Amino acid sequence: MTVESDTTGRIGSLANEVFTGIATKWALLIIDALGAETLRFNQLRAQVEGISHKMLAQTLRTLERDGIVDRTAYATVPPRVDYNLTAAGRELQATIHGICQWTHHHLDHIQAARDRFEGRVQ
Amino acid sequence: MTVESDTTGRIGSLANEVFTGIATKWALLIIDALGAETLRFNQLRAQVEGISHKMLAQTLRTLERDGIVDRTAYATVPPRVDYNLTAAGRELQATIHGICQWTHHHLDHIQAARDRFEGRVQ
C-alpha cells in the first residue's frame, strides 16, 4: 500500500534495515533492560549479561539514531551519561519484554521438547 | 522446579541459549509468518523475504527442537511438509508480531529521528 516514495528511498528497504537492527540479541536485551529504569553506560553493561564494551556502545548508537533510546550526557567530570527509552522505545519495549517473559516461563517446556526431539532423531 | 538436570545446573545458560536462538532476524520473521497460517517449506521461503534455503532449514530445525514450531511430514511423492506453531509458539508469535507492527508503524518516526541524528553529529 503506497510504498513507493522516491527514487532513492524504498520504504521496504528501510523497514528491513530497521528490523535487522533491532532483531538482535543485544538490542533486544538492552531495550528490555532500559524498560525498568534509566541506566548509565556501565550500569547497562553490568545488567546485560555478557555484552562487550564495544557492542554496547555500538548498539546504543544505532538505537539512539533510530529514536528508540534517548541519550543525555552531563558535562561533569567524570562524565555521566544516562540512557532511557523514548516514547516509541517504550512501546517497543512492552512487546520485547513479552519475549523475555516467554523465554523465562517456557524453559521447562523447552527442555522437555528438546529431550523429545533428541529421542526422535536418534 | 525441574532445574537440577545436569552437573552444572545452570538454568541461566539454557535461557541464554534459547533466547539467542530466537533473537534472530530469521527466527523472528519465520515465527511471525507462521502466525497467519500453516505453511510449507517453499511457501515460507517465498514469504520470508530474502531468506536462503540453508537458513530456513536450519532455523526451522532449532525452532522445532525447542517446541516452538510443529513439523508434520506427509509420505507422499513429492514430499510435503507442513509447518505451524505449537501452543507455546503461538504465545510467542503474539508478542513478536508486536515488534513487526511497531516497525511498520514507526517508519516515518524513525526516518525523522535519523535525519535529526545526522544533523546532530555534524
Add this chain to the structure above:
DNA sequence: CTGGATCCGTCAGGATACTG
C-alpha cells in the same frame, strides 16, 4: 519438494589500547 552436506567469503563481535 524437502533437506541435508560442503565450500568459502564476509563481517559480527571480542580484546586491547588510547582519548576526553
Add this chain to the structure above:
DNA sequence: CAGTATCCTGACGGATCCAG
C-alpha cells in the same frame, strides 16, 4: 566514566551440489 579505533578470529550465512 564514557566512547573511539584498530586488529583479528570464528561463525554466520550464502551458493552449490547431492539425495530421498
